Amino acid sequence: MARASDTVDSGADIGVARPQRPKSRRAPFANLLSLRWAAIALILIGWFVYYPIVDNFIVSTTDQDIYTGEVTNVGLANYDRLLLHDPVVLLALWNNCLYALISVIFQVFGAFLLAAIIEDLKSESWRRLWRAVYFVPSAISITVTGLLFYFIYQPQIGLLDAALSRVGLSQLVMPWLGNEHTAIYAIIAMSQWQGFGYSTLLFAIAIQKIPRDLYDAATIDGAGPLRRLWSITFPLTREMTGLMIIVTITGAFQVFNEIMVMTAGGPNNSSQVLGTWLYQKAFIEDNFGYGAAIAAVIFMLTMLTGAAQLWYTKRRRVQL
Numbered sequence: 001m002a003r004a005s006d007t008v009d010s011g012a013d014i015g016v017a018r019p020q021r022p023k024s025r026r027a028p029f030a031n032l033l034s035l036r037w038a039a040i041a042l043i044l045i046g047w048f049v050y051y052p053i054v055d056n057f058i059v060s061t062t063d064q065d066i067y068t069g070e071v072t073n074v075g076l077a078n079y080d081r082l083l084l085h086d087p088v089v090l091l092a093l094w095n096n097c098l099y100a101l102i103s104v105i106f107q108v109f110g111a112f113l114l115a116a117i118i119e120d121l122k123s124e125s126w127r128r129l130w131r132a133v134y135f136v137p138s139a140i141s142i143t144v145t146g147l148l149f150y151f152i153y154q155p156q157i158g159l160l161d162a163a164l165s166r167v168g169l170s171q172l173v174m175p176w177l178g179n180e181h182t183a184i185y186a187i188i189a190m191s192q193w194q195g196f197g198y199s200t201l202l203f204a205i206a207i208q209k210i211p212r213d214l215y216d217a218a219t220i221d222g223a224g225p226l227r228r229l230w231s232i233t234f235p236l237t238r239e240m241t242g243l244m245i246i247v248t249i250t251g252a253f254q255v256f257n258e259i260m261v262m263t264a265g266g267p268n269n270s271s272q273v274l275g276t277w278l279y280q281k282a283f284i285e286d287n288f289g290y291g292a293a294i295a296a297v298i299f300m301l302t303m304l305t306g307a308a309q310l311w312y313t314k315r316r317r318v319q320l
Contacts, residue, residue: 053299060292067286078293089294092272095184099191099273100252106192107199108244114196115203116233120225131204134197142194146261149190153177180270183263187271191258199244206240207233246309250302274298 060078064071082089118130137145152159153176161173176186210232218228234241256275259265265272265280272280274294282291 056292056295056299059289060296062289064288065286066288074289078290081290082293082297088269088272088277089274091269092274092277095271095273096253096255098184099188099255100249102188103192103195103248103252104245107195107248108241111196111199111244112203112234112237112241115200115207116229118200119204119207127204131201134200136197137194138196138198138201140194142257143261145190145194146258149186149193150177150262153186177263178267180267183267183271187258187262190262191255199248202244203237203240206237210236242309242312246306249305249309253298253302253305 061073061075062071063074063078114134118127118134121127121130140148151157153161155161155173155175155178158176160176164170164172174182176182214232214236215228218232223231254275255273256279259271259273259276260279263271265276274297278291278294278298281287281294
């Protein structure tokens with residue numbers, strides 16, 4: 001004989017409709033309240049990020065004295081001067097591009113290779129050790145690093161020239177920061193030393209997320225280390241590579257502290273970049289409108305670079 005509970009259960013199994021509770025009338029109001037945090041964030045971002053960007057473009061069309069408050073509308077004259085009549089801007093832009101190119105080579109592709117080598121080590125203890133060794137320079141302040149290399153490059157007491165003389169390369173001894181042809185390269189070298197370990201650590205994290213089964217299967221199929229690197233590691237870390245290229249290039253166009261600490265743009269403006277030339281014009285020479293025009297150019301360059309790289313990375317995305 002069937003029990004009453006069996007009848008109820010069988011009714012539930014065949015989908016007997018049950019009465020539903022009426023929806024709360026306060027649900028729409030609760031949703032509106034949940035949007036308040038998003039509204040607060042949008043207001044803060046708009047006020048502290050987007051409004052200054054728009055205001056900078058407005059200021060770049062003026063000639064104003066930040067001490068007296070006198071403002072004169074000059075239209076696009078600052079951009080005309082910047083693009084056609086200021087040779088230091090072209091030199092600064094070249095230095096930024098050089099900075100970006102060398103940084104991509106070392107801090108993206110060089111860091112990727114080093115991270116792959118470290119993560120291929122068999123011992124976890126050795127992997128942790130080398131990650132820490134390469135990350136330590138990134139934990140040092142860029143100002144401290146700049147001062148450290150300033151003394152390393154000193155002609156009389158510097159470690160670099162002393163080492164060159166000791167190994168018989170005295171012909172290479174020179175004032176590295178006082179020479180127009182070597183100053184920017186000396187600064188870039190310092191920057192690569194300081195940021196190389198951070199990029200390596202990010203690539204190491206990306207490589208750790210790749211399933212080890214892929215490497216095991218490739219090894220069984222006879223793939224060597226280079227083949228595994230090219231066919232597995234590189235494609236599956238492409239998103240991190242794209243992100244690091246964006247960060248590295250935008251950072252190269254925004255570089256400021258390294259130059260100011262070591263040479264302040266000298267000698268003879270040979271190590272100027274757009275950021276330091278902006279500072280020189282806006283805050284030293286009191287030409288705030290022209291400085292805003294340089295800032296607008298930096299913004300447009302970084303935005304275009306980031307958008308192009310994001311578009312390319314999205315097209316070439318690899319999914320497991």
